[in-house]
Amino acid sequence: MKSFGVTPPRWAARYGPPVLVFAGVVAAWEAYVRAMNVPAYILPSPSLVFETLFTDRATLFPALLVTLKTTFGALLAAVIGGVGLAILFTQWKWVERSFLPFAIVLQVTPIVAIAPLLLIYLEAPAAVLVCAFLVAFFPILSNTALGLASADRNLVDLFKLYRATRWQTLLHLRLPAALPYFLGGLQIGGGLALIGAIVAELAAGNAGKGAGLAFRISEAGYRLNIPRMFAALALISATGIAIFAALSALSFYLLSRWHDSAAGPER
Amino acid sequence: MTKPLVSFQNAGKIYKNGTVALAGLDLDVRGSEFLTLLGPSGCGKSTILRLIAGLDNLSSGALARGFSLDRGKIGFVFQDPTLMPWASVFDNVFLPLRLRGSPRRKATTAVEEALALVGLASSGRAFPRELSGGMRMRASIARALVLRPLVLLMDEPFAALDEITRFKLNDDLLALQGELGTTIVFVTHSVFESVYLSTRIAVIAGGPGSVAAEIAIDAPSVRGTAFRTSSVYAHYCAQASRALQGAKDEDLT
Numbered sequence: 293m294k295s296f297g298v299t300p301p302r303w304a305a306r307y308g309p310p311v312l313v314f315a316g317v318v319a320a321w322e323a324y325v326r327a328m329n330v331p332a333y334i335l336p337s338p339s340l341v342f343e344t345l346f347t348d349r350a351t352l353f354p355a356l357l358v359t360l361k362t363t364f365g366a367l368l369a370a371v372i373g374g375v376g377l378a379i380l381f382t383q384w385k386w387v388e389r390s391f392l393p394f395a396i397v398l399q400v401t402p403i404v405a406i407a408p409l410l411l412i413y414l415e416a417p418a419a420v421l422v423c424a425f426l427v428a429f430f431p432i433l434s435n436t437a438l439g440l441a442s443a444d445r446n447l448v449d450l451f452k453l454y455r456a457t458r459w460q461t462l463l464h465l466r467l468p469a470a471l472p473y474f475l476g477g478l479q480i481g482g483g484l485a486l487i488g489a490i491v492a493e494l495a496a497g498n499a500g501k502g503a504g505l506a507f508r509i510s511e512a513g514y515r516l517n518i519p520r521m522f523a524a525l526a527l528i529s530a531t532g533i534a535i536f537a538a539l540s541a542l543s544f545y546l547l548s549r550w551h552d553s554a555a556g557p558e559r
Numbered sequence: 560m561t562k563p564l565v566s567f568q569n570a571g572k573i574y575k576n577g578t579v580a581l582a583g584l585d586l587d588v589r590g591s592e593f594l595t596l597l598g599p600s601g602c603g604k605s606t607i608l609r610l611i612a613g614l615d616n617l618s619s620g621a622l623a624r625g626f627s628l629d630r631g632k633i634g635f636v637f638q639d640p641t642l643m644p645w646a647s648v649f650d651n652v653f654l655p656l657r658l659r660g661s662p663r664r665k666a667t668t669a670v671e672e673a674l675a676l677v678g679l680a681s682s683g684r685a686f687p688r689e690l691s692g693g694m695r696m697r698a699s700i701a702r703a704l705v706l707r708p709l710v711l712l713m714d715e716p717f718a719a720l721d722e723i724t725r726f727k728l729n730d731d732l733l734a735l736q737g738e739l740g741t742t743i744v745f746v747t748h749s750v751f752e753s754v755y756l757s758t759r760i761a762v763i764a765g766g767p768g769s770v771a772a773e774i775a776i777d778a779p780s781v782r783g784t785a786f787r788t789s790s791v792y793a794h795y796c797a798q799a800s801r802a803l804q805g806a807k808d809e810d811l812t
Contacts, residue, residue: 454659
């Protein structure tokens with residue numbers, strides 16, 4: 293069938309629809325608030341939220357920095373702890389049998405239930421960091437352990453044939469084979485670290501401690517400063533999207549030449 | 560008569576799940592020969608290769624090797640190319656040397672020679688997924704040859720390839736063996752491939768695996784289309800087919 297008109301470039305075809313839908317939702321929201329004269333303490337317009345981001349920047353951005361520090365600190369600790377423990381799991385089965393139940397207990401226990409206890413035992417910043425770590429840790433651990441155990445059986449045999457040491461097998465076979473799994477866990481863990489940080493900050497904020505974005509949301513809520521609540525929420529969402537995008541870009545950079553999840557069509 | 564490189568005597572293999580893979584296997588592998596193990600699926604051909612490579616142990620009987628199982632004495636080519644997808648072709652071929660502790664700079668010549676042997680001299684920087692199926696298998700063969708092994712074990716390496724690529728790789732493999740003098744133990748289901756490549760065929764009967772017949776292929780080592788279309792080739796194919804059928808019938812009874 294003959295096609296008429298101009299074919300849009302690939303980037304426009306890819307990013308156009310979501311951008312248009314987002315712009316449409318924001319425009320409809322703005323139009324509704326203006327047309328119905330909805331008061332700002334009920335539902336602020338997007339333009340007011342944007343304006344608040346600018347006018348309250350002295351309050352919001354230092355809080356964002358605190359939340360970011362917690363998130364990335366927790367993510368780093370989760371990567372070190374998760375990958376390290378996963379390596380130990382695959383090297384010594386008794387380590388897996390001994391420690392996996394604890395990891396599962398921490399995973400299945402809601403973080404909101406653990407946070408108040410941690411706030412008793414630790415200083416608020418440390419407690420928030422530990423909460424965020426606990427949430428981000430398990431997906432990285434379980435994905436990496438799965439990846440380390442999923443190395444091609446024939447390649448494992450090949451390494452045995454060439455009398456590879458345990459360390460050589462780990463370095464040259466199991467770790468590269470686990471990379472796609474680890475990156476999948478990291479993408480999940482990145483988002484969860486932010487969620488963990490926010491939840492813990494809320495708990496800490498309720499106790500009158502902490503100065504992250506979640507604390508600013510609580511504080512604004514008490515003062516019925518709804519535009520600031522929305523502005524803080526927008527910052528949290530943008531941070532989550534940025535973390536996901538950065539980790540997706542990292543994943544693409546590391547895998548694009550060889551793994552089906554990131555590479556183009558095969559030759 | 561020279562001592563065989565590998566010798567199975569009344570060998571048996573029972574897996575942990577109770578499967579009896581081999582029983583009463585008597586088989587010699589002689590130096591510089593091209594021995595093909597021909598037999599139906601599940602008859603224990605791959606088990607024989609794994610035992611020679613030291614990847615599995617016998618349950619009964621004896622296995623003698625005329626060499627130690629040091630790094631590099633045996634090359635192994637699997638049915639799939641089994642390349643590391645995250646590494647370039649060069650790095651895949653470099654692997655056996657790396658595991659032996661050779662620095663990359665010193666190993667470059669050996670890797671480049673191995674790549675040239677299989678016709679991949681210009682593909683060292685490519686990644687496996689950027690190659691065709693035939694080229695991947697060539698890379699796998701280059702990796703197996705890079706340490707110039709005494710024995711090359713090949714487990715149905717060309718089974719997944721199209722006929723034209725398979726014919727080409729058959730010819731290249733024979734040329735390689737002629738050049739290097741490596742002993743090759745080759746596993747296949749294909750009667751035609753076994754006759755074309757081998758100096759000797761061991762027909763393996765299944766349930767459990769043992770040697771049902773041995774056929775010496777008395778033909779020039781340089782083979783090609785002329786041999787493939789000759790009456791001698793047809794005669795040996797008929798003989799191998801009968802032996803294979805006999806092995807199958809034996810299996811069924």
